[in-house]
Amino acid sequence: MRDPMVWQAGDGPLAAWLEWVGERLAGPQPGGYTVRGDVRWPDQPYGVGIGHGLSPAALAELLLAEGVDGLYVRTTGGRLFAEPHLEIAPLAVPDLSPGGPGARILLAAPAGAPAGTVPLVARVRTPAELGDWLGRLSPLLPGPVSASDWPGSLLAEPLGVTFLRRRDEVLLVFQSLADAERGAVNPTSRLILSSAVPQLAGRVALLGSPAVLEERAVPTVRDLGRWLRELAAAWGGPALPEVGRWAGAAPLPAATRASVRRVEEDTAELMLRRRGGPEVWARGPASRIAAWAAPLLDPAVHAQVPSASRRRLDRWLERVGRAVLGGPAQWTVEGLADPLTTTDLARWLALHCPGRELAVDRVGEGAVTLNRTRTYDGWVTVSGHRGP
Secondary structure, three states: OOOOOEEEOOOOOHHHHHHHHHHHHHOOOOOOEEEEEEEEOOOEOOOEEEEEEEOHHHHHHHHHHOOOOEEEEEEEOOOOOOOOEEEEEEOOOOOOOOOOOOEEEEEEEEOOOOOOOOOOEEEEOOHHHHHHHHHHOHHHOOOOOOOOOOOOOOOOOOEEEEEEEOOOEEEEEEEEHHHHHHOOOOOOOOEEEEEEHHHHHHHHHHHOOHHHHOOEEOOEHHHHHHHHHHHHHHOOOOOOOOOOHHHHOOEOOOOOEEEEEEEEOOEEEEEEEEOOEEEEEEEEEHHHHHHHHHHHHOHHHHOOEEOOOHHHHHHHHHHHHHHHHOOOEEEEEOOOOOOEOHHHHHHHHHHHOOOOEEEEEEEEOOEEEEEOOEEOOEEOOEEEEEOO
């Protein structure tokens, strides 16, 4: 099925497509459309206005007269959450490099904020409200979005969600509604779902659980395990192992909070943040979360160890290797040609990273990366993999 937000010569009258864009996305625009172009570097890097107050029919006439044969609609964050930007851009990327030929037509945009029948932002208080909004996005996609059976239970915090459309990709950006209402879209504040346009209808199924949408306080390993099992159930994967009473009671660092930060195609990224300490990140296929997130249930993954204590560092590195990799790790240090054993790495860190509190930065399937590995010469990447 063709992408309705893309027009190419042969798809039908351009004016009719622009009318569709106006109805679905732009809404009534008393100020019409503006066109910017005539971009030259370095004299006119932002172009000039070459059309103002144009109706869809007049805009189509101007674009066709310039020989434009392919366009797409993109949406971006605006100055305010409730006022995203809508732009009509050429499919062919113009050469805007210094000395290049420049571009006659760059962008067309409505004069006012988008106000069509398909809302580009949503205020979400329950997963069901999110599902309803996603269903309303169906006219913008090659296939329908179905998310009507999500729970109606209130989320711990209302969310503001924005639909950002690029050439071949869609981002759904989630942030706290309170933050959203105070300013513009902040893609780093909460959660991003990234998907190629044709796959979006299937990817949104990964969002239908409060465990995905909420940030959770996890004071103990047991609380963290409960959250991870909710995610596994939501994503259709095997359950994570139950944590024993003794291990489950182990406290995590003060004020630890867990959240899903990114869903990219079928891959999920989790973050554990805590007061005064570095975050711990975990990443892997959503349907196999039990395989790559289970190491988070070992308290060693959350510990911070002083580099000055070589013996303690050695024991900690060994435990992290067993938790994440299932056995002794083989460590690589950026700039060193040969891998190191755990004991050799402990010695190297004690010598080259004095005064540091070392910690785990990232875990994934078959890999772990350390944090705070700053040497006399600057930062280096230290990562562990399964030994031979």
